[in-house]
Amino acid sequence: MHGFRPYGIVENIIVHENHRNRKIGQQLFQYVEEYCRSIDCHRLMLLSNSQRLRAHQFFEREGYESAVCRGFKKYF
Template identity: 50%
Template sequence: MQALYDDSRSKLYVCDYQGNVVGCALVSLCSDVMFRKQPFAVIENVIVDVAARGLGVGTTLFQAIEMFCVSTNCSRIMLLSSSQRLDSHAFFEKQGFKGAVKRGFVSIVLHLLVQGKVLTSALNNAALGRWTRNKLLAV
């Protein structure tokens, strides 16, 4: 957590209500060589407690993220969401995000420990399923 706190290119936002964490979101800045290294932001790990949904927690998180992005001169803010999370997609669209503008693709990177050596492999979900079923994962 300290390394994340010390990283000026990332911010972890946490919403606290009466001593309980009810929401969080992580935003990270990436340099964009197409825009003379002007950063763009990637939002991840947006989580709002089910009991706190509809109370403004998510909106507050996104307002804080937007202020951070404006202060760092971001060219754009992006996020990925599981394709079946339709309720989340509706929320993101209310926050100004457009789901039909771009299409995201995900590859999972695994760090495997095989005979004492760390191997890194990017796998698609099908390959991940095969590896898991065959119990080849050893981390």
């Protein structure tokens, strides 16, 4: 799709509730995004539990779009 360029997947970035609203999540995402850019990723995908609505609001504030695609998982 984009030649042989890699892509990133973020799953389970969690900030303990006692430490939220201190920009820790933003710093984590900044690090991940900088790393992905450094290895020429063409996109970064984010997976989150469908029930974590507050987390979804945070992700959208960080520029991630939830309406772009739908994710699926199968556990064994």
